[in-house]
Amino acid sequence: MSILAVNGLRKSFGGVQAVAGVGFAVEEGEMLALIGPNGAGKSTCFNMLNGQIRPDGGSIRLGATDITGLPPRRLARMGVGRTFQITATFASMTVRENVQMALLAHHRGIWRFLRPAAAEHRDEADRLLARIGMAEQAERAAGILAYGDLKRLELAIALAGQPRLLLMDEPTAGMAPAERVALMQLARGLATSERIAILFTEHDMDVVFGTADRILVLNRGELIAEGSADAIRANPRVREVYLGSGATTGGH
Amino acid sequence: MLLVQLLTGLSSAASLFLVAAGLTVIFGVTRVVNFSHGSLTMLGAYIGWSVLTRLPRGPEWFVLGIVLTGLATAAIGVVLETLLLRRIYRAPELLQLLFTFGIVLVVQDAALWIWGANDLPLPRAPWLRAFVVIAGERVPQYDLILIAVGPLVLGALWLLFTRTRWGILVRAATQDRDMVAALGVDQKRLFTSVFALGAGLAGIGGALALPDASANLQIDLNIITDAFVVVVVGGLGSLPGAFLASVMIGVLQSFGIVLIPQGTLVIVFVIMAGVLVVRPNGLLGTAPSAVHGEAASFAPIRPAVPLLRWIGGAGLAIAALAPLVAGPFALSVLTEMAIAVLFAASLHFMMGPGGMASFGHAAWFGIGAYAAAFAVKGAGMGGLVLAPIVAGLAAALFGWFVVRLSGVYLAMLTLAFAQIVWAAMFQAVDLTGGDNGILGVWPAPWAADRRVFYWLTLALCVGGALLLRRILYAPFGYALRAARDSALRAEAIGLDAGRLRLAAFVIAGAAAGLAGGLSAFSKGSVFPGFVSIARSVDGLLMVLLGGVQTIAGPIIGAIAYTGLFDLLLLVTDFWRAALGMAIVVLVLAFPHGIAGTLHRAWLRGRPA
Amino acid sequence: MTLTRRSALAAAGLLAAPAIVRAQGNTPIRIGEINSYTAAPAFTLPYRNGWQLAVEQVNAAGGVLGRKIEVISRDDAGRPPDAIRLAGELLDDQKVDLFAGSFLSNIGLALSDVAKQRKKLFVGGEPLTDAMVWEAGHRYCYRLRPSTYMQAAMLVDDAAKLNAKRWVTVSPNYEYGQSVVKWFKLMLAKKQPGVEFVAEQWPALGKIDAGATVAALAAAKPDAILNATFGPDLTNFVRQGNTRGLFEGRGVVSVLTGEPEYLGPLADETPEGWIVTGYPVESLTDPANTAFIAAYKARFNELPKMGSVVGHALISSIVAGIAKAGSVDTEKMADGFAGASFDTPFGKAAWRAQDHQGTLGTYVGKTALKDGKGVMVNWRYVDGAAALPSDDEVKKMRPA
Structure with missing residues (x-):
């Protein structure tokens, strides 16, 4: 099918x-x-x-x-994952946090109010970043990335949703x-x-x-x-x- | 009688329209939410009084006096723009609001100093007292003149904006500032001239109202609220919208007075709430572009560095030990600061990470306070538990309408709801005691000792603020920020922005409600003033002063503002001017708020 | 100079107080004072002049209990919570012996509640709400000015003489305005059975939409009008009413309108023949008034306003109370103020023991135009004691 x-x-x-x-x-x-x-x-x-x-x-x-x-x-x-013509990422988060956010959304984990999010899905996020070659930029703010890097970050965010x-x-x-x-x-x-x-x-x-x-x-x-x-x-x-x-x- | 009320409504719409037209033109081009526009109107009334009382009393001299007044306020506008406002065009929208509010305070004391405290009514020449009999009823001739002025000004502005090169440039700049800059137009001069036009309109609006009123020190805040309502109901930046809205509000208000005389306090806000619920961008407005300058200033929120944690911990330790040395009054100020911290933190929660600026945050504070006061008879201090619950429930109810809006519209809808709550507290005299408030809300005996109550307040407020902070670092807080950073991306990863925002609204409301409940016990009473615009503005000032984009911001802002305010209130009669100047200077010195600017200074030279 | 001297002695009630010892370098008695200076300057600035003058006079005459008095003043900006906080500051940090002041009814009540809670004496000057001495009255609260009940009572006889059947009311939408209308309706209905109140207007304080309000009142076709608006609202209301002919052929009863701070701005548009309470400052000839007016003019180079009288009398009443109590101990003052009598610009007045209401009266008369200015004519002084309900009625309203 x-x-x-x-x-x-x-x-x-x-x-x-x-x-x-x-x-x-x-x-x-x-x-x-x-x-x-x-x-x-x-x-x-x-x-x-x-x-x-x-x-x-x-x-x-x-x-x-x-x-x-x-x-x-x-x-x-x-x-269904998406990337946009004009990139849309979360500017107030680091590169890793962007991916963690997408993972949290994917795993239906956002309605939790106490445990710090920083520890959530960290390894998985790093794996995804490694796959798109951005592991070394994980700590940088998404708001200041070069355009090409933003495009790749978008790809990682989309992948976090395990899209078909x-x-x-x-x-x-x-x-x-x-x-x-x-x-x-x-x-x-x-x-x-x-x-x-x-x-x-x-x-x-x-x-x-x-x-x-x-x-x-x-x-x-x-x-x-x-x-x-x-x-x-x-x-x-x-x-x-x-x-x-x-x-x-x-x-x- | 119907006709008379209609004509009365239309005439009161005229001067409102002039003021609102100036506001909307200035907003359209400069994107500055200019709170000081009401001050220009007030200056128009005072200057008009000074000019007109020196001129002969014939109609031709009246016209001359009005024109002179318009020119004078336009000149003041130019001075304001070139000296002050120009410096903040690139600042975030809300900081501009704070800045112009500082100007309001300064102008108020300046007017007090120049013209004195007393109302200055303009002696009316006989032609201003004349009337025309229409359908057997007297209608003031001056009303008919005003009714003609509204459409005339609208027409003149329309010609100006469609038939002159300047007007076309202004319209182009309204659509796209950068494009106009790219065309090689001198943007500075364009902005200055637009500001002059808006200020002139405000001044004329103020002066035209003189024969029906007087020059007084309340004009600025009265008119700015109404003008904002008109501009928002009409649609930001839309002149025909402002005209339509001012006519609608003028007429509905004039009929409303006959039908529900007790409702005069709230009728404009009910109209605004109704319009915004049905049309989220006002009658003739278009969907707003992203809040200017804000998106660019997002910096990542990072866990506090150890140094900051140490400072915070030390501060908390000092606060906890303070009662051992502080006198009773210092203690009451500290109690107030603690409450302010939670109030500001709750507002920051929805404003910063939630991206929802509120002009009506006092609503939840007040509802919490009243809930505690009602409960105190049966439950004693147990009312404190009720405060956040009731406030949260109310926030859920209103929030359902609010979270669908954005930007200034959202802020104004929160204002409308707060005003409706305020009117309810004010009017339900049997239940709430009206403006006498509910007295005797003192803490239970075990907490009656000021130190005990302070420790309780400190624990609950700091605990609440820390809890809010913790939520921001938790998945929910991240999702909330995600929805603010990029609604498009948030949707694309499956986040429900509406639900997130609603939840944030409820949490913020509940926290503000707790602050309100504590405040009720600390004052021993509650008043409709707990829900007033002034209280909401206090909260905004604290958050903006501290900085929206850092989590420590609202805490620092609350302490700085409360301290500043108390200090000024004690040391000078001109506390308004002093506070206003302090705000102006602080915004110029700390364009990202105190904490935000320190944060940036800290980051400078480090890789971001 | 002699005039000033004499009025100082009279005002301070020193002649009547044998317990006075000459000041011997003791620390001054500290009186806390809170008022809405920035929120209601038209009234409170003359008021401040009034109490400053009184303080100077009292101290020039040697003070009270051998000590000078000192007033520590604060601005509450018209906000009850700020007033409460400042009361705390005055009591705790400034260590004032008692506190006084306030203009708005709600702030008066709030400060009174602080007094009750803290067991410190509060002497309210201007707030007119009845609750301060009745429903919410208590041992530690005194109030100087004629209340809304008294104002209504002073006006109701003349109102009944109008013999008007259909009445309308216009009143600011808060405690003071609501209370005036309530009492006036009750008293008039008792005096003149069959009277009808056919419309009410409740403009928000400071925000009257005068044209629409006047048109709405006219539409009810009244025979007479009760007005309780004041300040800018009053000016706007009068102007629209004049142009639209609202007042022609109708009786108008108007609270406070005869006070110079509110009559002045009406200037040549002052409507004639309104029945008002107020202060006919330009036509008073009795010694107490003229002495005060002269002293005030000498000090501030302008005529006193009603606020000046209240400010001055407030200090006099406090000084007399302290003199009678013989101490600034709160409990002694709470008892000792009761029954103390004092001189005011309007003549003798006293603190009622029963409800701690001052018997300072006010003038009732009619408005008129003289040389393009509004004045009060055909006035008479109504002693506050004459405008109060019977002791039994008061007892019912005041908690024990």
Whole structure:
């Protein structure tokens, strides 16, 4: 069974069809990229998956469970992890505490009022930090991290929830090219070793073609292509959408 | 009669609108929650009095006098802005509030010193006394003039903001300050001119009210509360919203007086609570952006370093041994300090880690005090147990509405609830004794000795504050801070921010209730004043003085503020000016609060 | 100079007190004093002048029990809890022999409760609430000024003569205002059966919405009006009432309005013919009053206000009480004050033994305009003793 199965997803804003019947599936350990030109409906689609927006129609299933329209909080508890386009971490906590916080939330341990949190899940947090290569920064304040480090921290926070599905919104936005590759390779490794399904949106085509197992292309709210990197590269409709303007202005 | 009340309501809306318009314009651009705006209105009334009593009494001279007054207060605004407020634009929003409150205190004593204590009514020229008969009833001609002034000013401001380059820049700056800076506009001059406009409007509003009132020293606080209500009900930064809200409040108030004469104390706050519950961003407001400057100043909360623990322990030891040497009055001051510590710590709990600033924290303090006072007849000191429970329950009830809001709106809703509680305590004379309060709430014989009562208070307050601190270091406290740091991330890891905030609200309310209960026994009485705005402001001052972002902050702030206040009250008649100046200087010297600034100085040079 | 001298002696009640010994360098008697100086300056600043003058006069005349007196004054900022704390400071740290003062009714009651708890003597000056000497009265509390009951009683005869049927009331929404309205209604209904009270307005103290209040009162079509607002509220109320014609053809009975601190601001808009209590300072001719006015003018270069009289009489009443008690021991004073008589600017007054109420009276008259200023005319002095309920009634109200 697919980790995530989307069927006939629809959403319109004030009469404008932003997403018009999109369907796809993501498998265990798979990295699936969702791409499309600006205004294609990527963000809307993504925000319906992560619970930020309620769909008008269609269904979203996580494993066997229907999760259509559930709020982000509920999704998190069902094993959906997230990273944000603009990183969202807890600025008043250290790097380790950020991860400990996520672990506490995951283990339903937050409604406790007396035992100091500093000792809770400390080892597990350190293990996670080690996996993303941030062990030596555990004591630093999250508020002062470099952007690339923040992105990695977000990944560790998401991992603390032991997700089956990881939704990454523009994971490499704002990063230097070298960092981008490193981050996506990290994600790739996690997908493979933890059998996590990863769905991400991305602008950088090098990242997309370099890391995704499969690619979905969205245009004007509809899915116009789906397939491997090579298949997408070769797809004429995709070329038209992406290179359309280039083809006409710089053409024959 | 309906028509007369309607016209009366509309005319009282006019000067309120002018003041509120100035406040909302200043807030829109500078993001300063300017408490001293009421002082500018008061100065407008006094200056207007000084000017108008020297001019001939014809209408044309009246207009001239009003214009001159507007220019004068605008000039005062420029001085205020360039000398003082400019220095705090980058400070956290709440610290600005504290700062401008300091200015309020100074201006109050300055006005007392310049114009004297007596009310100064403006002798009314005959044309100001004239009336027009409408539907068989007399309506003051001046009321009709005021009714016209409101829309005229709104129209003029609308033209100013849409048809002039300056106005367009101001609107742009309201949307995005940095963008305007990037356009190469001289931001300083823009801010100064906006402040001048707002101050001028405030002054004109104050002067226009003169024929119906007098210049007096209460104007500042009376008008600022009403103006804040108008601005918040209308939606922060929205001029049409302010207009709509002032009309709505003016008219409802004028009809309310006929229907429920006893309700005049509370009617505006009931309106505000109603609007905010239905529309969390006011009538025409938009969702607020993150509280300015606050997010950046979050520093990690770390366990106290050993040195600090030693200092704290030593302080506690001194406090515990104090009764062996301190005189009775020193002891009562110490008792009060201990209570202030718990009160401030409870406010800090929701303000700092909870991210919910409250202008109405006195509500829980007062409810706790009244609970203890009611219980004292049957349960004696056992009432102390009831204080936090009842306060916590009340906080749970109100908190359900409050935690869905944020920023200034949240703060104002807490204020509205506190005022409603205050009015209830004030009005239910049979139950609460009204403003006479409940007397005879003295401690049981075993605790009647001042030293015993002090030790009891110290134990409960320090114990309470330490418990709050412990909760902040526990998983719950971390989750609470997580929800404040990033609501988005908190949701994404499965935290229920609403429930966390509600729980924090209840805990803070219960702790404040305990402080209130102790205060009732220490004073031997409770009064509606326990729930007053002044009490809430005291709490805010303590927390802000100490620093919101450190856990030691509220404790230091409570001790510093109580000490300062007592000292000033004893040594000078101009204690308000002295306290105000102390606040202004402290904010300039300690932009992150006393503890916060020390903390930063300590960290300087160390890797964060 | 002689005038000052004489009034000093009179005011201090020294002539009547044989127990006086000349001061011999003893430590002064310490009187604690607490009032709302910053919260209600219009009344309390003349009040401070009044007691300062009295203290100077008393000390110039040699003090009491051979000791000078000294007043240690504090500002409670209008907040009862602060007043309670400051009372503690005065009693514990300043070691005052007794304490006095206060303006607002709730603070008066709170300080009285401190006195009860601490078994120290408290002499209230201005607070008007009846509870201070009746329901909440006790051994250690005395109160100088005519209470709300007495003010109402002084006015009710003239009110009944108006023969008005439909009454409305406007009163600040706190103890003093509520109490005035309560007593006035009760007494008038007794004097004039069938009288109706058709509307009430309760503006918040200092926050009256005058236009709406006046319109609401007018809508009730009353024959007569009882007013208990004062200060800025009164000014606003009068102005709106004048313009809207509320007072035309209607009788108005108004508490405290004849006091210079409240009449002054009305200036040329002072409505004529209101029945008021107050202090006709510009038209008094009797020796006690003129002596006080002259001394006050000489010292402060302005006419005294009602507050000045209260401040001055407060010191006189305390000095006389101490002289009669022969000691500053609290228990002796608590007994000894009772029955002590003292001179005030208004003439002789005394501390009633029964309820510790002072018999200082006040003036009842009508408002009028003279040279664009409000004055009191057709006034008469009503002794406080004449405006009090019967001993039996008092006994019922006062706990033993």
